[in-house]
Amino acid sequence: xxxxxxxxxxxxxxxxxxxRVTATRGLESVSLRDVAAEGGISMGLVQHYFRxxxxxxxxACEYLIERTNQRIAERIAASSTPxxxxxxxxxxxxxxxxxDEERRAGTRVWVAFLARAAVEPExxxxxxxxxxxxxxxFAGVIRAAQERGEIAPERDPQREAVSVFALTxxxxxxxxxxxxxxxxALRALDDYLDHLFGTES
Amino acid sequence: xxxxxxxxxxxxxxxxxxxRVTATRGLESVSLRDVAAEGGISMGLVQHYFRxxxxxxxxACEYLIERTNQRIAERIAASSTPxxxxxxxxxxxxxxxxxDEERRAGTRVWVAFLARAAVEPExxxxxxxxxxxxxxxFAGVIRAAQERGEIAPERDPQREAVSVFALTxxxxxxxxxxxxxxxxALRALDDYLDHLFGTES
DNA sequence: TCGGTTATAATACGAGTGCATTGTAAACGG
DNA sequence: CCGTTTACAATGCACTCGTATTATAACCGA
Numbered sequence: 001x002x003x004x005x006x007x008x009x010x011x012x013x014x015x016x017x018x019x020r021v022t023a024t025r026g027l028e029s030v031s032l033r034d035v036a037a038e039g040g041i042s043m044g045l046v047q048h049y050f051r052x053x054x055x056x057x058x059x060a061c062e063y064l065i066e067r068t069n070q071r072i073a074e075r076i077a078a079s080s081t082p083x084x085x086x087x088x089x090x091x092x093x094x095x096x097x098x099x100d101e102e103r104r105a106g107t108r109v110w111v112a113f114l115a116r117a118a119v120e121p122e123x124x125x126x127x128x129x130x131x132x133x134x135x136x137x138f139a140g141v142i143r144a145a146q147e148r149g150e151i152a153p154e155r156d157p158q159r160e161a162v163s164v165f166a167l168t169x170x171x172x173x174x175x176x177x178x179x180x181x182x183x184x185a186l187r188a189l190d191d192y193l194d195h196l197f198g199t200e201s
Numbered sequence: 202x203x204x205x206x207x208x209x210x211x212x213x214x215x216x217x218x219x220x221r222v223t224a225t226r227g228l229e230s231v232s233l234r235d236v237a238a239e240g241g242i243s244m245g246l247v248q249h250y251f252r253x254x255x256x257x258x259x260x261a262c263e264y265l266i267e268r269t270n271q272r273i274a275e276r277i278a279a280s281s282t283p284x285x286x287x288x289x290x291x292x293x294x295x296x297x298x299x300x301d302e303e304r305r306a307g308t309r310v311w312v313a314f315l316a317r318a319a320v321e322p323e324x325x326x327x328x329x330x331x332x333x334x335x336x337x338x339f340a341g342v343i344r345a346a347q348e349r350g351e352i353a354p355e356r357d358p359q360r361e362a363v364s365v366f367a368l369t370x371x372x373x374x375x376x377x378x379x380x381x382x383x384x385x386a387l388r389a390l391d392d393y394l395d396h397l398f399g400t401e402s
Numbered sequence: 403t404c405g406g407t408t409a410t411a412a413t414a415c416g417a418g419t420g421c422a423t424t425g426t427a428a429a430c431g432g
Numbered sequence: 433c434c435g436t437t438t439a440c441a442a443t444g445c446a447c448t449c450g451t452a453t454t455a456t457a458a459c460c461g462a
Contacts, residue, residue, distance in 0.1 A: 004408095004459075004460090005408085005409065010409095023320075024320065025320060026316070026317060026319070026320040026321075027229065027316065028228065028229035028317075031448075031449065031450080032449080032450065032451090033448085033449085033450095041410080041411095042410060042411045042412075043411085043412085043413095044409095044410060044411050044412070044413090045409075045410055045411075047450090047451075047452090048408090048409070048410070048411095052450080052451085053449095053450065053451090107319075108316075108319040108320060111312070111315055111316045111319055112316045112319065114312055114316065114374065114378075115227070115228070115309075115312045115313045115315065115316035115317075116227060116229075116316075117378060118227070118308075118309040118312055118313065118377060118378075119224075119225065119226060119227040119309060120227075124378055124379065127378045127380075128378050128379055128380050131375065131378065131380045132380065135380075159388065159389070159392060162381060162385055162386075162388075162389045163368065163389045163392055163393065165371065165375070166367075166368050166371030166372045166375055166381070166386075166389060167364065167367050167368045167371055168371065169370075169371035169374055169375065170366070170367030170368055170369065170370035170371030170372075170373075170374075171367045171371075172371075173315065173370055173371075173374075174332065174366070174367055174370065176319060177315075177318060177319075177325055177328045177329050177332065178325065178329055179328075179329050179332045179333065179336070180363060180367075184363055185363075185367075187360065187363075188360065188363045188364045188367060191360060191364055192364065195396055205429075205430090205438095206438085206439065211439095232418075232419065232420080233419080233420065233421085234418085234419085234420095242440080242441095243440060243441045243442075244441085244442085245439095245440060245441050245442070245443095246439075246440055246441075248420090248421075248422090249438090249439070249440065249441095253420080253421080254419095254420065254421090
């Protein structure tokens, strides 16, 4: 055994450099040299930890998802408890929106990978799996709220999850382009929650 | 005056080559040589009609929007008349979804430009303007239906337009990745229209 | 201490890039 | 019919890219 180095930590460190470069200059201008420079390491080291550029990008994408999910879980844990199903769902969805620069940076990277996934089957599969997980989580939250009587029993959690997921993802793009303001997007979210939780009827 | 050539037609022809290459291999692998080969012309000709690659891509993006809007207008004109505000809106929104391969190709290109716009202010401005036009159109359609009594008067067309626009754009991404099926997406659209036109109350 | 394995760096290489330059043919105004 | 302008083609150039190769240093088991 030679030098002891935390392999996974090094890969994450490189992935973070990838994400930073992607957020500022876009995925198409990410080169191994840029990543190495951003991470303050040599290009050979990047190659040592990733067989190819594609594998490096895929890992960076997985890392982005993992980091984002972790951040969301933290914020939810930090929010006031106990809370209703509605407030929980609102916290969750609002956390997905790019409301501050940190999340905007993450979202810029995310749409870059999304565009790449449109022409790369392997990445597309990964995106689909990621979204399926999210969808199932949303549906579970909605079903739980329904079982607690917060949502009318005739609603189908699966169908509602489709709507709320698509609405949120759509708002994400529009906020990112500066088309809808944070307030406008949050109001649209609340409008939907009003509808789902039957405030208006 | 030398050879008489339709300048705009040539530029559109080149733009179509750009869109074809982008739809199959992605925006990041679009080179002047690829575009020339795809269009069956020389690389020098491409340079003759566009000062730089960036300008070529911007024009191609504008052309994509123009072509898409035109196609939507045609389909609407071809649909049965007269129709209710609801059926009109449904036709309009369903036409935006990538339900067949032709529209899927266009959508792949669209998300590629979207990702680029996230790191290019000029393109971002263009995207924002495009979306503002679409939003205003949607709001106008909703307001017209409201004035004809199809939608409850207390609804705000602007707010509803935000929701329907975001929902549709979200569904676009999810369909493109193969996450939601065409039927699932259309059902989510219909669910929203039920809500907007008050079928359920 | 020695041998082998790994971490890290430096660099060479061929392919591809956008753009600039140059060349050629065709169409008009004079 | 001539010259200027434009349409189009071909090629050269400086640069960047991902990857392969090689070199060096550090560590640990034997």
